[in-house]
Amino acid sequence: MAIATWTRRHVLSLADFTVAELDTVLQTANSFNEVLQRRTKKVPALQAKLVATLFFESSTRTRNS
Numbered sequence: 001m002a003i004a005t006w007t008r009r010h011v012l013s014l015a016d017f018t019v020a021e022l023d024t025v026l027q028t029a030n031s032f033n034e035v036l037q038r039r040t041k042k043v044p045a046l047q048a049k050l051v052a053t054l055f056f057e058s059s060t061r062t063r064n065s
Helices: 019-036 060-064
Strands: none
Touching: none
């Protein structure tokens, strides 16, 4: 079965999923698991790339946690 296009914005309940959507989630998880089994744990599109998160404003949640 081919991976379906993901159209959901939020996941509120698994009971709302169709069989195709559940299959998409499981196939995606399986592909991530395959990446984790490799010696180099990066997908080819991200190799030699640097990802950074910048915060330009102070956050109450991170400051108090």
